[in-house]
Amino acid sequence: TTDMFSKTFEQINENFQVMFKKLFGTGSSSKLVLVNEEDILECGIEVIARPPGKRPQTVSLLSGGERTLTAVALLFAIYMIKPSPFCLLDELDAALDASNINRFVDVLQGFLGQSQFLVITHNNRTIAAADVLYGITMEQSGVSKIVAMKFKDHEKKKPDAPPPAT
Amino acid sequence: TTDMFSKTFEQINENFQVMFKKLFGTGSSSKLVLVNEEDILECGIEVIARPPGKRPQTVSLLSGGERTLTAVALLFAIYMIKPSPFCLLDELDAALDASNINRFVDVLQGFLGQSQFLVITHNNRTIAAADVLYGITMEQSGVSKIVAMKFKDHEKKKPDAPPPAT
Amino acid sequence: VYLKSLELVGFKSFALKTKLDFEPGMTAVVGPNGCGKSNIADAVRWVLGEQSAKALRGGKMEDCIFNGTDGKRPLGMAETTITFADCENVLGTDYNEISIARRVFRSGEGQYFMNKAPCRLKDIQRLFMGTGIGTVSYSIMEQGRIDQILSSRPEDRRTIFEEAS
Amino acid sequence: VYLKSLELVGFKSFALKTKLDFEPGMTAVVGPNGCGKSNIADAVRWVLGEQSAKALRGGKMEDCIFNGTDGKRPLGMAETTITFADCENVLGTDYNEISIARRVFRSGEGQYFMNKAPCRLKDIQRLFMGTGIGTVSYSIMEQGRIDQILSSRPEDRRTIFEEAS
Ligand SMILES: Nc1ncnc2c1ncn2[C@@H]1O[C@H](COP(=O)(O)OP(=O)(O)OP(=O)(O)O)[C@@H](O)[C@H]1O
Numbered sequence: 001t002t003d004m005f006s007k008t009f010e011q012i013n014e015n016f017q018v019m020f021k022k023l024f025g026t027g028s029s030s031k032l033v034l035v036n037e038e039d040i041l042e043c044g045i046e047v048i049a050r051p052p053g054k055r056p057q058t059v060s061l062l063s064g065g066e067r068t069l070t071a072v073a074l075l076f077a078i079y080m081i082k083p084s085p086f087c088l089l090d091e092l093d094a095a096l097d098a099s100n101i102n103r104f105v106d107v108l109q110g111f112l113g114q115s116q117f118l119v120i121t122h123n124n125r126t127i128a129a130a131d132v133l134y135g136i137t138m139e140q141s142g143v144s145k146i147v148a149m150k151f152k153d154h155e156k157k158k159p160d161a162p163p164p165a166t
Numbered sequence: 167t168t169d170m171f172s173k174t175f176e177q178i179n180e181n182f183q184v185m186f187k188k189l190f191g192t193g194s195s196s197k198l199v200l201v202n203e204e205d206i207l208e209c210g211i212e213v214i215a216r217p218p219g220k221r222p223q224t225v226s227l228l229s230g231g232e233r234t235l236t237a238v239a240l241l242f243a244i245y246m247i248k249p250s251p252f253c254l255l256d257e258l259d260a261a262l263d264a265s266n267i268n269r270f271v272d273v274l275q276g277f278l279g280q281s282q283f284l285v286i287t288h289n290n291r292t293i294a295a296a297d298v299l300y301g302i303t304m305e306q307s308g309v310s311k312i313v314a315m316k317f318k319d320h321e322k323k324k325p326d327a328p329p330p331a332t
Numbered sequence: 333v334y335l336k337s338l339e340l341v342g343f344k345s346f347a348l349k350t351k352l353d354f355e356p357g358m359t360a361v362v363g364p365n366g367c368g369k370s371n372i373a374d375a376v377r378w379v380l381g382e383q384s385a386k387a388l389r390g391g392k393m394e395d396c397i398f399n400g401t402d403g404k405r406p407l408g409m410a411e412t413t414i415t416f417a418d419c420e421n422v423l424g425t426d427y428n429e430i431s432i433a434r435r436v437f438r439s440g441e442g443q444y445f446m447n448k449a450p451c452r453l454k455d456i457q458r459l460f461m462g463t464g465i466g467t468v469s470y471s472i473m474e475q476g477r478i479d480q481i482l483s484s485r486p487e488d489r490r491t492i493f494e495e496a497s
Numbered sequence: 498v499y500l501k502s503l504e505l506v507g508f509k510s511f512a513l514k515t516k517l518d519f520e521p522g523m524t525a526v527v528g529p530n531g532c533g534k535s536n537i538a539d540a541v542r543w544v545l546g547e548q549s550a551k552a553l554r555g556g557k558m559e560d561c562i563f564n565g566t567d568g569k570r571p572l573g574m575a576e577t578t579i580t581f582a583d584c585e586n587v588l589g590t591d592y593n594e595i596s597i598a599r600r601v602f603r604s605g606e607g608q609y610f611m612n613k614a615p616c617r618l619k620d621i622q623r624l625f626m627g628t629g630i631g632t633v634s635y636s637i638m639e640q641g642r643i644d645q646i647l648s649s650r651p652e653d654r655r656t657i658f659e660e661a662s
Pocket residue numbers: 142217220223227228229230231232261343344345363364365366367368369370371372395396397398399400475
């Protein structure tokens with residue numbers, strides 16, 4: 001089982017480095033490090049991240065948005081090993097700026113061949129990339145109601161779609 | 167000191183209820199409750215929040231944005247008692263939708279008479295309400311540089327201001 | 333296998349019967365703060381067998397039942413049904429579609445159903461074992477939780493690795 | 498009393514001397530992820546006497562010194578200066594303006610200055626006592642921390658109340 005863990009760790013590490021580069025762009029790099037090589041089944045795992053142009057650091061010194069992007073790289077690294085039929089992501093893009101959301105959405109779309117994605121968001125860029133859109137309202141205070149605004153088969157959204165928030 | 171605590175608690179409770187109504191709009195209410203009235207110096211404090219049209223609940227069942235707004239109401243309730251010369255808020259608006267950001271900014275502006283506010287944000291509505299704007303860039307990778315885009319004395323932003331993210 | 337639909341009635345703020353149909357690709361769910369988006373994520377966790385009320389932001393499982401508003405009385409039951417299609421291979425079923433349903437009552441009593449027939453939580457867990465569908469998996473990432481993948485102590489991060497192996 | 502200016506050099510990503518001038522009202526700080534906005538907030542906490550490197554997202558105080566990039570070598574010192582004006586009444590000073598400065602070197606050694614004269618941390622803490630300026634106060638609300646005001650156990654919330662009294 002030490003072998004199995006080692007093998008999985010190597011795989012995730014490799015995927016993580018690929019994903020990180022895709023999300024942070026050229027000139028970036030990252031790696032996962034086992035804190036104690038002698039005791040890989042019990043030791044901790046350190047995440048080293050190097051955004052473009054910066055020195056490698058532990059994740060604690062990264063900005064809010066950089067941490068989110070690094071975490072997403074790790075999440076996607078795991079999805080690459082063991083894709084789930086569907087993934088539900090709730091406001092992952094909250095801390096990301098415009099260009100990082102674009103890269104996040106691009107990478108996410110790369111996974112659509114193997115998984116459905118359900119994404120909860122307030123962000124217009126993420127919304128624009130969706131195949132199907134569901135709006136939730138609470139016109140009767142306290143009771144949720146769904147307004148489907150599907151546009152996979154139509155080229156644009158219905159004109160009476162409520163404007164997405166923010 | 168039990169008396170002093172009691173007095174402060176009442177004051178914060180009162181301010182919190184006023185602030186909550188301002189942030190959540192008409193039909194909302196809230197209160198702070200001492201968990202054990204017999205032992206007010208040691209017991210916990212419960213936060214009860216009732217957004218418009220909903221039943222009063224503990225904050226754990228509220229949505230991400232509702233929790234942020236409730237926390238802001240509590241923060242402002244404390245500012246009302248003991249205003250600080252300046253307040254620095256880092257991305258408080260991250261979880262808020264458009265209409266909640268509008269109300270948050272309105273309430274914040276009510277405090278500008280007694281405190282300066284330094285607000286870090288990615289949101290266009292918050293930016294639009296600012297008297298002074300500082301943009302930070304990293305054109306030389308890894309080195310921060312400031313671009314001042316003051317517009318208190320001018321009616322609009324300089325045309326070459328970098329577009330605010332998101 | 334793919335996710336076909338999700339139906340809620342009486343679950344949290346979804347007092348009225350509500351159905352979402354899913355297609356391949358990316359579905360976005362939008363709306364103002366507090367309108368019920370994360371409640372949908374909770375419903376998915378719940379119907380797949382979540383046992384911790386805390387993971388659903390509540391104190392006890394009955395907190396999932398619509399508890400009334402100014403204009404509407406509380407309900408006595410919450411129910412969620414999730415339907416998967418093309419599941420013969422991955423889930424090893426005889427049918428092309430499978431519906432998992434869960435109910436909870438004010439008494440705290442709960443029920444599970446597979447294609448409308450009562451079943452136990454075990455049966456549901458066994459069905460999804462090894463497929464990546466379920467509450468342990470990182471395929472459901474709750475609001476605000478993304479940072480935890482990094483900020484949890486290195487020892488905690490190992491659970492990710494153990495899950496993937 | 499009001500905040501007049503903040504000057505950083507060698508502090509985190511601000512390798513070059515950088516000055517922000519403040520006016521009454523609301524100042525917004527914007528820019529892409531990782532450009533240095535929260536580093537400015539860290540600089541304010543730091544110059545007001547923050548003793549915990551963890552509160553500044555670092556492991557030790559020297560983590561605050563610009564640690565180099567692809568094109569630039571690390572620096573040996575970080576310095577931040579914060580200037581307040583109209584402080585005769587609130588801060589009880591003789592001067593109309595007061596500048597607090599702090600330095601840290603790679604050795605871990607640090608220095609404090611009040612209007613360019615060396616002073617101790619105690620002097621700075623005493624100056625700001627009871628004014629609401631300082632690191633204990635809720636007047637600096639870090640990124641991601643707003644939720645803690647609510648989610649900390651009820652016992653923890655009491656610190657807010659004790660601060661306000
Ligand atoms: N059992 C219940 N009965 C009725 N309403 C409930 C129940 N449980 C939760 N709610 C309500 O549902 C709302 C929370 O919804 P949810 O968390 O889905 O919001 P959201 O759309 O994700 O918002 P945000 O964008 O702020 O994250 C709260 O206002 C809460 O009062």
